Amino acid sequence: MKLYTLSLCLTLLSTSISFADWLNFRGPSGSGISSNCEGLTKQLSADSVAWKVPLPGRGLSTPLVAGDRVFLTAASGPEQKELHILCFSSKDGAKLWERTFLATGRTMCHKKTCVAAPSPASDGKSIFALFSSNDLIAVDLDGNIKWMRGLTLDYPNASNSLGMSSSPVVVDGTLVLQIENDSESFAAGIDTETGLNRWKIDRPKAANWTSPIALLIDDTAIAALQSSKGLLGVQPATGSPVFEYKFGAATIPSSVASGDTIYIPSNGLTAVKAPTDGGEVEKLWNEGGQRPGTASPILIGDRIYTINGAGVLTCANASSGERNWRARLKGPISASPVATGNHLYVFNEAGLGQCVKLTAEEGRIVSEIDLGETILCTPALSDNALFIRSDNTLWKIQ
Amino acid sequence: MHWKKISALVCLVVCSLLVPAKADPVADSVAIIRKTGPEGAGSTAAAAAWETLSKLDASAIVPLLESMDGSGPVAKNWIRSALEVIFTKTARESPDSLPMGDVESFLLNTRHPSPARKLAFDLIASVDAEKASGLKPRFLNDPSPELRLDAVQLMISKGQSLLDEGKTNEATEALQTALDSARDVDQIKKIAKMLREKANKTLDLPKHFGFLMHWHVVGPFDNTDRKGFDAIYEPENGVDLNAVYEGKTKEVAWKNYFTTDEYGMVDFNQPYNPLKGVVGYAYTEFESDQDRYAQLRLGCKNAWKIWLNGDFVFGRDEYHRGMRIDQYQLPVQLKKGKNTILVKACQDEQEHDWTKEWQFQIRVCDETGTAILSTTRKPTPQKEQVERRRPAKP
Numbered sequence: 114m115k116l117y118t119l120s121l122c123l124t125l126l127s128t129s130i131s132f133a134d135w136l137n138f139r140g141p142s143g144s145g146i147s148s149n150c151e152g153l154t155k156q157l158s159a160d161s162v163a164w165k166v167p168l169p170g171r172g173l174s175t176p177l178v179a180g181d182r183v184f185l186t187a188a189s190g191p192e193q194k195e196l197h198i199l200c201f202s203s204k205d206g207a208k209l210w211e212r213t214f215l216a217t218g219r220t221m222c223h224k225k226t227c228v229a230a231p232s233p234a235s236d237g238k239s240i241f242a243l244f245s246s247n248d249l250i251a252v253d254l255d256g257n258i259k260w261m262r263g264l265t266l267d268y269p270n271a272s273n274s275l276g277m278s279s280s281p282v283v284v285d286g287t288l289v290l291q292i293e294n295d296s297e298s299f300a301a302g303i304d305t306e307t308g309l310n311r312w313k314i315d316r317p318k319a320a321n322w323t324s325p326i327a328l329l330i331d332d333t334a335i336a337a338l339q340s341s342k343g344l345l346g347v348q349p350a351t352g353s354p355v356f357e358y359k360f361g362a363a364t365i366p367s368s369v370a371s372g373d374t375i376y377i378p379s380n381g382l383t384a385v386k387a388p389t390d391g392g393e394v395e396k397l398w399n400e401g402g403q404r405p406g407t408a409s410p411i412l413i414g415d416r417i418y419t420i421n422g423a424g425v426l427t428c429a430n431a432s433s434g435e436r437n438w439r440a441r442l443k444g445p446i447s448a449s450p451v452a453t454g455n456h457l458y459v460f461n462e463a464g465l466g467q468c469v470k471l472t473a474e475e476g477r478i479v480s481e482i483d484l485g486e487t488i489l490c491t492p493a494l495s496d497n498a499l500f501i502r503s504d505n506t507l508w509k510i511q
Numbered sequence: 512m513h514w515k516k517i518s519a520l521v522c523l524v525v526c527s528l529l530v531p532a533k534a535d536p537v538a539d540s541v542a543i544i545r546k547t548g549p550e551g552a553g554s555t556a557a558a559a560a561w562e563t564l565s566k567l568d569a570s571a572i573v574p575l576l577e578s579m580d581g582s583g584p585v586a587k588n589w590i591r592s593a594l595e596v597i598f599t600k601t602a603r604e605s606p607d608s609l610p611m612g613d614v615e616s617f618l619l620n621t622r623h624p625s626p627a628r629k630l631a632f633d634l635i636a637s638v639d640a641e642k643a644s645g646l647k648p649r650f651l652n653d654p655s656p657e658l659r660l661d662a663v664q665l666m667i668s669k670g671q672s673l674l675d676e677g678k679t680n681e682a683t684e685a686l687q688t689a690l691d692s693a694r695d696v697d698q699i700k701k702i703a704k705m706l707r708e709k710a711n712k713t714l715d716l717p718k719h720f721g722f723l724m725h726w727h728v729v730g731p732f733d734n735t736d737r738k739g740f741d742a743i744y745e746p747e748n749g750v751d752l753n754a755v756y757e758g759k760t761k762e763v764a765w766k767n768y769f770t771t772d773e774y775g776m777v778d779f780n781q782p783y784n785p786l787k788g789v790v791g792y793a794y795t796e797f798e799s800d801q802d803r804y805a806q807l808r809l810g811c812k813n814a815w816k817i818w819l820n821g822d823f824v825f826g827r828d829e830y831h832r833g834m835r836i837d838q839y840q841l842p843v844q845l846k847k848g849k850n851t852i853l854v855k856a857c858q859d860e861q862e863h864d865w866t867k868e869w870q871f872q873i874r875v876c877d878e879t880g881t882a883i884l885s886t887t888r889k890p891t892p893q894k895e896q897v898e899r900r901r902p903a904k905p
Contacts, residue, residue: 190657211595214588214592215584217585217588219838219839221833248588256596257558257561257562258558258561259554259558260551260555260558261554261585261588261589262550262551262585263584266549266584267550269825270826270827273829273832274829274832274838275832295828296828296829306555307555309552310550310551320832
């Protein structure tokens with residue numbers, strides 16, 4: 114964990130990112146953890162809602178938080194062809210600006226998901242909004258357009274008729290994205306300043322909804338790309354392979370990492386040690402009974418937590434995989450959990466937020482909040498507040 | 512005197528060439544934005560142009576709307592986002608300077624492209640909802656499918672109200688008007704249901720949509736390991752309806768096929784029984800009364816390829832991820848007279864219940880979704896016909 118903390122510090126120091134910011138799916142380093150939210154209420158209730166604002170369209174993308182601003186994507190209109198990037202004040206929810214665009218790619222998707230499924234990513238200076246239509250738009254924090262791409266115009270068969278949901282991530286100055294599907298399947302590294310390809314590599318021709326994660330191993334930044342084939346580590350600047358795990362992996366929940374240890378939703382849950390010198394991936398342990406459902410696993414200290422398809426939360430020893438306890442949450446759950454201190458925040462699809470005290474014996478739900486709307490989005494944490502959205506509403510909870 | 516006039520004119524022309532042309536920030540910036548190319552090329556210059564545009568005053572709003580005409584889809588997004596910045600700022604700071612009369616004129620000019628006109632409508636609605644609401648009924652037969660939506664919905668509501676009042680004849684008339692104008696699939700389905708159930712009306716939806724119902728089919732060819740998608744089987748080299756080909760397990764020949772499905776579904780499982788790991792071809796001909804732009808609109812959950820007049824149009828190697836009407840909208844050029852359409856449909860080897868379908872649907876329409884019918888279109892097959900063509904049970 115010390116190495117992880119050091120890694121996180123190095124990442125933050127190399128950019129304009131502040132500790133309070135939540136800049137991509139599952140926040141800092143894709144960990145799902147905020148270190149500046151110890152003051153977030155553990156007693157969720159209707160009184161916890163600081164503000165809520167209506168949204169112009171559907172979405173299950175994560176809100177981003179940069180400074181005192183909250184950024185969000187949405188899609189509206191017939192066939193969800195109208196795309197929105199929105200910016201709100203985190204203080205009072207006032208809308209600061211909105212940009213709209215028309216989808217240039219296919220918008221067809223399963224009714225449970227939507228066109229604004231991928232979470233945007235940020236480097237603290239710009240917001241990179243990706244939509245299921247493969248429209249990729251970069252704006253600065255004031256909404257000025259920096260560049261835009263219609264990836265389906267560039268790569269006409271890159272789409273999934275069920276919808277795309279992989280969320281990009283900025284790794285060492287490169288925006289890494291996975292546009293993986295049955296047909297024209299690829300991953301790419303995009304120059305965050307110009308929008309041009311730094312690299313583009315072919316990927317397995319199979320539907321894949323997982324998101325790339327950023328690794329920092331011995332001061333070396335690596336982007337890890339998960340798919341049904343396994344996990345490929347690549348250099349973010351070139352896309353050149355660094356390591357590969359070839360034993361298959363899930364196509365919905367994404368991996369989580371600490372330093373060179375990666376916890377992959379593979380044959381249940383598999384922990385591996387990743388090399389940076391082109392060597393072999395070392396398998397540390399595998400637990401078939403810890404298969405994540407839709408939610409991605411979360412690593413808190415020396416414990417790894419998974420939520421299975423039945424809504425059962427499992428706590429296991431991160432070093433050995435040995436199970437510590439299991440607790441049944443109120444599901445079904447699509448959103449990935451987030452955490453601060455010893456408390457886990459999980460929202461189920463019915464809109465019920467659950468705060469789980471992890472230090473309690475076998476975990477314990479200590480409070481709940483019913484938002485009354487379908488929640489599929491993973492929350493964001495920042496500055497002692499939690500931000501979560503439905504198709505219709507964005508809430509700030511504190 | 513005559514020479515003096517000529518000299519003055521020449522002088523004027525020379526001077527006009529020497530004096531730099533007055534800059535037109537809208538035209539200049541739009542020109543830069545329009546140069547953005549594939550894979551993000553030109554984005555840096557476009558961002559600078561966007562910044563220039565976004566700082567212009569309200570006088571740029573209508574020229575920017577006009578500039579969307581002739582711009583590509585990505586350029587349109589650059590332009591609309593700059594326009595929205597100007598509009599929002601002006602609406603907040605000096606709403607009286609918004610050129611709403613000109614925006615409305617732009618909206619009502621049907622020669623402008625549909626997305627720009629829809630944006631004009633949304634701009635009007637954002638500052639004057641009542642005005643926008645009053646404009647909606649005008650769009651019942653508008654070339655813009657986006658603008659038609661609300662107008663058709665108003666007509667559906669009128670029909671429903673008349674039904675509720677027991678005025679069936681007037682309701683039928685209103686709903687028929689709605690159906691004639693509707694281009695949205697969901698609206699068409701809803702109106703058809705109302706007309707049939709409430710007014711006992713007989714409808715020919717395949718003709719309304721322009722679905723192609725009569726085909727020749729041949730198969731199965733091999734698609735083991737999904738290799739059939741790339742394999743070139745003989746029908747791709749030219750269709751001969753009398754030919755016999757080497758199929759997956761035996762020789763195969765073309766069969767006549769028609770569908771009675773209301774949404775034109777061509778179901779290969781019907782003539783061949785459910786098969787896995789196979790490829791089938793369907794062929795039809797379409798008579799056009801003129802050379803014209805058209806769209807082939809396809810729905811398919813199997814991998815597919817399509818050829819028009821022997822030219823490859825598009826293909827997609829995806830299996831069982833879902834389908835819907837108008838899933839793929841393929842722009843093509845029909846020629847006057849006979850046009851040939853060949854569809855390749857591939858079935859993979861998955862064994863799940865939800866992977867049994869081996870089918871597609873296709874219609875010919877214009878860019879608004881209005882059906883284009885073959886001049887030799889046969890009557891829509893009825894369900895009773897399929898009963899007759901099935902072999903009698905022993």
